[in-house]
Amino acid sequence: MSPATPGPVPRLMAWIEERTGLSVLGELARKKRVPRHRHTFWYYLGGMTLFLFGIQVGTGILLLLYYRPSASEAFESVQFIMTRVPFGWLIRSIHSWSANLLVLAAFVHMFSVFFLKAYRKPRELTWLSGALLLFLMLAFGFSGYLLPWNTLAFFATQVGTQVAGAVPLVGPFMLRLLRGGDQVTGGTLTRFYGMHVAVLPALATVLVGAHLLLVQKHGMSVPPAVEKRRSESGGAPLSMPFFPNFLLRDLIGWVAALGILAALAALFPWELGTKADPFAPAPAGIRPEWYFAWMFQTLKLLPSHILGLEGEMLGVLGFGAGALMLLLVPFLDRAGEAPGRWDRLLLACGWAVVAFMAVMTLIVYLPAEG
Amino acid sequence: MRNSRLLLRSAPGWWLLLAVPAVVLLALLGAVHAAAAEPQHLAPGGPRPLETSCVSCHAQLDDALLEPTRHTGDDIHFLKGLSCHDCHGGNPAAGADGDPEAAHDRKLGWTGKPVRGQVPAFCARCHADAAFMKRFNPHTRIDQYSEYRTSVHGRRNAEGDERAAVCVDCHGVHSIRAVSDPRSPVYPTRVAETCGTCHADENRMRHYSLATTQYAEYRKSVHARALYEGGDTSAPTCNDCHGSHGAVPPGVENVAAVCGSCHGREATLFRETEAKLKLDLTPCIQCMVCHGNHAVSPPTDGMVGVGADSTCTGCHVEEDKGYKAAVRMADSIHGLVERLREASDRLDLAERAGVEVGPDRFALQEARDQLVEARVLVHSFDLERFLIAAQKGIAAADAGVAAGKRAAAELRTRRAGLGLSLVIIVAVIIALALKVREVDRKPAT
Structure with missing residues (x-):
C-alpha cells in the first residue's frame, strides 16, 4: 500500500512555504507570550x-471610489455617497466615528504606556514611533x-x-503651505486631500510597521511595580500565549468595537451639514474636533500679550514644546537608574497634563450642553 | 452854431469823459446785480466756515442769530466747504475788518433770512444748477425744484400758502445732513416720522381737510415692519409711493402703477387681465381694495376664497363665476400648503434621525416656488393659469412626501439591520468568550 498523497491545499501550502518561509511568523506567534497581571487590560x-486604523483604511478606500476633491464637487460627492450609494451612509458614518474612536484609543494607549512606564529601555524607539503615530x-x-x-x-x-500661522518665523510659510495661498480655498482642499490619502498613509504605513516590529522584538513591558512585587514575592511571572489566548481576547474587543461603530453609525449617522460658502460670515459656535478642543480653549484663554509677546504665539510655542517633551519622555525618565523624586515628578506631570486636557475640553463642551 | 461845431469837433474827448464813468458804473451795477442774483459760488476748498467773520461774529450773539454757528460741524454745506455767505450773500471780508454794516450790505448780495415762501427758490439757486452741483458730485440730481413745483406742496407754495411745506421743513435749516446719513430726517427710517410731523398733526391738517391717521396706519404695515424691524432700507416709506420733492397723493387711476413699481409681476398680471377682459377695472379693483393703503398688512392665503378673511367676497357673491373661482383657488392653495408642510415635516423627521435628505429638500423647493407663483397668479384672476402652477406645486410636494416616506422606510431598515448585526456580533462575542475559556483551560505546552 503506497502512502496517501497530500490534498491540493497542503500541497499549495508546502509550495508557498518552500518559497517564502512564512512559517517563521507562525512560529513566532506561537512562541510569543503576553504577561498576565492586574494591568494586562491596557x-x-x-x-x-490598530484595528480601528484598519477600519479607517478599508472605509477610506471605499469612500475614495466616489469622493471628488474639489470645492465645487466635494460636498455634492459626499452627499451622493450618503444618499445614492448603497450603504454609502454606513461607510461614511463608520469612517467618521471610527476616526474619533481611533484618536481616543490612541490617546488612551499613549497614556497607559506612559503611566505603566512601558517606554523604558529598550523600548525608547517603540515609544518614539508610537508618539509620532499619535x-x-x-x-x-x-x-x-x-x-x-x-x-x-x-x-x-x-x-x-x-494657529499654525502663529508659529514664530516659519508661521507665515506654514500657513501658506497648508492653505495653498492666503485663504482657505479649493486649493487647500486639494492639498488636504493629498495629505490625507497619500502622504499621511505612506508615513503611517512605515511607522506602524516599525512600531509593530519593535513591539514584536521587545515583547510587552511589565510595569516596574508589578515586577518589583513579583521579585519580592519570589513567584514566577505569569503569562499567556499570544496565539490564540491573547488574540482571541483582542478579537472580542474588535468585534465589540465593530458593534459600537455599527450602532453609532445607524443611530447617529455623521451629519453632513451645509455646503461651505467662503463668502458667508463664520457661523457662531465654531470649534474644532473634540481632540483639538483643549488646545483651542487654551489659546482662547491666553491673554493677547504676555511679557510683551503675543499670547497666541506663546501658546503655540508651548504646544510645540509639549510635543517635544512627549517624544523625549523615555530619555527624561531616569527611574530605571534612580527611582524616587524624579520618577514621582514625571508621573505628577503626566496627571497634570491629563487633568488640564480634560478640564479645557469640558469648558468647551459644557456650556453648549447647558 | 459855432459852439455846436466846436462841440462836435471835440466830441471824442467829451465821449470819452462820459463813456468811462458810464462803463465803470455799468460794470459796478452789473457786478452788484450778479452778486445779488448768483450765489457766491465758492468751490470746495474755499475759505472754511470757521475762518469767516460770519461765524466769529454770530458766535457772540444770542438765540436765532447764534443758532447757525452751532452746526458748522455737521451741516453738509459746511462740510463741503461752503459758508454762510454762499447762501446768504454779504461780505465776510468787511466783517473781518470790523465793519458789520458792510458785511451785511444788500448791494453786495446780502439777503438775510429768506422769506419762508421763497425758500425753495433760494435753495434752487444752487440745487437746480447742474454746473455748480457737479463740482460736488457729478451724479447728483438737480430736478428737485422742478419736481417740487409739480407737488401739492409746491403748488400751494406758488399760490402763496405760507403753511405749505418747503425744503427746510423736511431737510432742516442749518443742520442739513446728506440723505444717506441715518441722522438725516429724510433717511429712509426717518421719512415717515418727518412727514408725520405735519401730516399727523390735526391742527395743521384741519386747514386742508386731510386725515391724520396715515402715519399711525403706516407704522402697523408690513412695509414699516420690513423697514423698522427688518432693517431693510429699501422697504417702502412715504416717498416711495408718493414721491419726495414731487409728492402727490396717487390717484385711483395710478395706484396699481405705484404698487407695481415694486410689485412688478402682480401689476403686470393685473394689467393683462384688464386688457384681456377689455374692462376698465380702475374704479372698482385696485390694489388697495384688497390690501389697503397705508396699513398694508402681510398678505395671507385666507384673503383668497370665501372664508372669514376673504377679500374676494367683498365684490363676489355666491354662485357668480368669480366666487366659484375663488373657492377653487383657495382649495388649491390650502392643499398645496398642507402637502408642503407634510413633506417638510417628514423630511425634518428623517433628517433628525440622521438620514441625509439634502437633495430631497432641494427638490421640494420646486413646490415652494410654485406656491409663490400661484399666490402671485391670483392677481391674474385667471383660474386655469393659476391651477397649472398650483398643480405643479402639489406634484412637487407629493414627491417630497414620498421622499419623506422613503427616508422613514430607510430608517426602519437601518434599525432592523443594526438589530440583526448586533445579535450576530453578540453571538460572535459569546462564541469567542467560550473559546477563550477553552484555550485558557488547556495546559501550556
Whole structure:
C-alpha cells in the first residue's frame, strides 16, 4: 500500500512555504507570550488602535471610489455617497466615528504606556514611533475634517491653519503651505486631500510597521511595580500565549468595537451639514474636533500679550514644546537608574497634563450642553 | 452854431469823459446785480466756515442769530466747504475788518433770512444748477425744484400758502445732513416720522381737510415692519409711493402703477387681465381694495376664497363665476400648503434621525416656488393659469412626501439591520468568550 498523497491545499501550502518561509511568523506567534497581571487590560489598547486604523483604511478606500476633491464637487460627492450609494451612509458614518474612536484609543494607549512606564529601555524607539503615530492620527483627523467641504469644517480649518500661522518665523510659510495661498480655498482642499490619502498613509504605513516590529522584538513591558512585587514575592511571572489566548481576547474587543461603530453609525449617522460658502460670515459656535478642543480653549484663554509677546504665539510655542517633551519622555525618565523624586515628578506631570486636557475640553463642551 | 461845431469837433474827448464813468458804473451795477442774483459760488476748498467773520461774529450773539454757528460741524454745506455767505450773500471780508454794516450790505448780495415762501427758490439757486452741483458730485440730481413745483406742496407754495411745506421743513435749516446719513430726517427710517410731523398733526391738517391717521396706519404695515424691524432700507416709506420733492397723493387711476413699481409681476398680471377682459377695472379693483393703503398688512392665503378673511367676497357673491373661482383657488392653495408642510415635516423627521435628505429638500423647493407663483397668479384672476402652477406645486410636494416616506422606510431598515448585526456580533462575542475559556483551560505546552 503506497502512502496517501497530500490534498491540493497542503500541497499549495508546502509550495508557498518552500518559497517564502512564512512559517517563521507562525512560529513566532506561537512562541510569543503576553504577561498576565492586574494591568494586562491596557495591552489591548494597542490592538484596538490598530484595528480601528484598519477600519479607517478599508472605509477610506471605499469612500475614495466616489469622493471628488474639489470645492465645487466635494460636498455634492459626499452627499451622493450618503444618499445614492448603497450603504454609502454606513461607510461614511463608520469612517467618521471610527476616526474619533481611533484618536481616543490612541490617546488612551499613549497614556497607559506612559503611566505603566512601558517606554523604558529598550523600548525608547517603540515609544518614539508610537508618539509620532499619535501626531499622525491627529494630522489625519485635521486633514480629513475639511474634505466634506461643509461650513463647519471650512471655518474650523480656517481657525486651525491660522494657529499654525502663529508659529514664530516659519508661521507665515506654514500657513501658506497648508492653505495653498492666503485663504482657505479649493486649493487647500486639494492639498488636504493629498495629505490625507497619500502622504499621511505612506508615513503611517512605515511607522506602524516599525512600531509593530519593535513591539514584536521587545515583547510587552511589565510595569516596574508589578515586577518589583513579583521579585519580592519570589513567584514566577505569569503569562499567556499570544496565539490564540491573547488574540482571541483582542478579537472580542474588535468585534465589540465593530458593534459600537455599527450602532453609532445607524443611530447617529455623521451629519453632513451645509455646503461651505467662503463668502458667508463664520457661523457662531465654531470649534474644532473634540481632540483639538483643549488646545483651542487654551489659546482662547491666553491673554493677547504676555511679557510683551503675543499670547497666541506663546501658546503655540508651548504646544510645540509639549510635543517635544512627549517624544523625549523615555530619555527624561531616569527611574530605571534612580527611582524616587524624579520618577514621582514625571508621573505628577503626566496627571497634570491629563487633568488640564480634560478640564479645557469640558469648558468647551459644557456650556453648549447647558 | 459855432459852439455846436466846436462841440462836435471835440466830441471824442467829451465821449470819452462820459463813456468811462458810464462803463465803470455799468460794470459796478452789473457786478452788484450778479452778486445779488448768483450765489457766491465758492468751490470746495474755499475759505472754511470757521475762518469767516460770519461765524466769529454770530458766535457772540444770542438765540436765532447764534443758532447757525452751532452746526458748522455737521451741516453738509459746511462740510463741503461752503459758508454762510454762499447762501446768504454779504461780505465776510468787511466783517473781518470790523465793519458789520458792510458785511451785511444788500448791494453786495446780502439777503438775510429768506422769506419762508421763497425758500425753495433760494435753495434752487444752487440745487437746480447742474454746473455748480457737479463740482460736488457729478451724479447728483438737480430736478428737485422742478419736481417740487409739480407737488401739492409746491403748488400751494406758488399760490402763496405760507403753511405749505418747503425744503427746510423736511431737510432742516442749518443742520442739513446728506440723505444717506441715518441722522438725516429724510433717511429712509426717518421719512415717515418727518412727514408725520405735519401730516399727523390735526391742527395743521384741519386747514386742508386731510386725515391724520396715515402715519399711525403706516407704522402697523408690513412695509414699516420690513423697514423698522427688518432693517431693510429699501422697504417702502412715504416717498416711495408718493414721491419726495414731487409728492402727490396717487390717484385711483395710478395706484396699481405705484404698487407695481415694486410689485412688478402682480401689476403686470393685473394689467393683462384688464386688457384681456377689455374692462376698465380702475374704479372698482385696485390694489388697495384688497390690501389697503397705508396699513398694508402681510398678505395671507385666507384673503383668497370665501372664508372669514376673504377679500374676494367683498365684490363676489355666491354662485357668480368669480366666487366659484375663488373657492377653487383657495382649495388649491390650502392643499398645496398642507402637502408642503407634510413633506417638510417628514423630511425634518428623517433628517433628525440622521438620514441625509439634502437633495430631497432641494427638490421640494420646486413646490415652494410654485406656491409663490400661484399666490402671485391670483392677481391674474385667471383660474386655469393659476391651477397649472398650483398643480405643479402639489406634484412637487407629493414627491417630497414620498421622499419623506422613503427616508422613514430607510430608517426602519437601518434599525432592523443594526438589530440583526448586533445579535450576530453578540453571538460572535459569546462564541469567542467560550473559546477563550477553552484555550485558557488547556495546559501550556
